[in-house]
Amino acid sequence: MLDTLPFLNKITFPAINRKSINILQINLGYRCNQQCLHCHVNAGPNRSEEMSHEVLIQTLEFIKINHIKVVDLTGGAPEMHPDFIYLIKTLRNWAVKVINRCNLTILNEPGYEAIAQSLADNQVEVVASMPCYLEENVNKQRGNGVFESSITALKKLNQLGYGDKGSSLILNLVYNPQGASLSPEQFTLEKDYKQFLAEKYDIIFNQLFTITNVPVKRFGSMLISKNQFTPYMDLLQNAYQPENLEGVMCRYQLSIDWQGYLYDCDFNQMLDLPLEGNGQRLHISNVSSDDLNNKEIIVSGHCYACTAGKGSSCGGALS
Ligand code: SF4
Ligand code: SF4
Structure with a gap:
């Protein structure tokens, strides 16, 4: 695997500071039933990194003490963590909003068939990967059979009430x-998705x-191996829109890895750019949100992906 950080560090990006922590994004581990080409985690079936029960409890304590209102679960496939159901139930009992980043196909895997019902029972918001509404494109990026399995999973979620305007x-x-x-x-693409998926598969969803x-x-x-890294960085930098700086997700989020270490965002986690204090990595067990608010964010060339064009975040375009 080629490391992009030495190239990214040569590119300057404007300084930004965190405002407050409205969302805690928890990466439960790097194991995934898929192995997609575009994966920024390098997740896959052979990855074994997984949050321990001890770190999970420390994370829950942080959420409770710091009154975190929204938790965003990611991975790998977060549903593969053995404490996944325990975690979502605990958070929902505390009235914390839970967002689950779901690759869809996991909902059909043996042993995970009951997850969709648990998500619905606990009113978990689902953010599901569907990089195209055309079968050929999805399978090319995510693997053979992924599109068909994703459609099956979306139908399952719709049957449970997901995506229905009258449902929560x-x-x-x-x-x-x-x-x-x-x-x-x-918005234009969302309209195309909605029309195509409704007409061809009778599938509904809320937002794209x-x-x-x-x-x-x-x-x-x-990108490096195909000599596309520099042209891609040029594309991102040429499309830079300063107004997107206000809404980049690191200003309102905190990312935690499977070991409990903290980062400004999931991308900084993958680049191993941890938050530090006194030369030590900050750990979820010994910080409070007050220690982190207003602190400078670690930026590099990859941040142009968040500010190019209409901007980009875990919640989609910024403008
Ligand atoms: S489903 Fe998501 S986490 Fe899993 S390999 Fe694909 S992009 Fe990575
Ligand atoms: S990649 Fe995006 S979210 Fe992460 S630090 Fe850079 S601007 Fe913030």
Whole structure:
């Protein structure tokens, strides 16, 4: 795997500071039933990194003490963590909003078939990867058979009430470009997705989020190996929109890895750019949100992925 950080560090990006922590994004581990080309985590079936029960309890304590209102679960496939159901139930009992970043196919895997019902029972918001509404494009990026399995999972979620305007169960889909390009306009693409998926598969959902590919891990390595890294960085930098700086997710979020270490965002986690104090990595067990608010964020060339064009975040376009 080729490391993009030495190249990214040569690119300057404006200084920004955190405002407050409204969302805690927890990466439960790097294990995944898929192995997608665009993955910025380098997740896959052979990864064994997984949050221990001890760190999970420390994380829950942080959430309670610091009155965190929204938790965003990611991975790998977060549903593969053995404490996944315990975690979502505990958070929902505390009235914390829970967002689950779901690759859809996990909902059909043996041993995980009951997860969709648990998500619905606990009113968990689902943000599901669906990088295109065309079968060929999805399978090319995410693997053979992924599109068909994703459609099966979406139907299962719809049957449970997800995506229905009259229901409180929210189902949002995520689009990301197939390669080294920017996303089309989010609202226009959402209309196309809604029309195509409804007409062809009778599938409904709430919103589409367009997310720019970030040049780290598997995607970054692929760009370097195909000599596309510099043109892609040029594309991102030329499309820089300063007004997007206000809404970049690191200003309102904190990311935690499977070992309990803290980062400004999931991308900084993957680039191993941890938050530090007194030369030590900050750990969820010994910080409070007050220690982190207003602190300078660690930026590098990859941050242009968040500020290019309409901007990009875990919740889609910024403007
Ligand atoms: S992109 Fe998502 S589904 Fe694909 S390998 Fe990475 S974590 Fe798994
Ligand atoms: S990659 Fe985006 S979210 Fe992460 S630090 Fe840079 S601007 Fe913030």
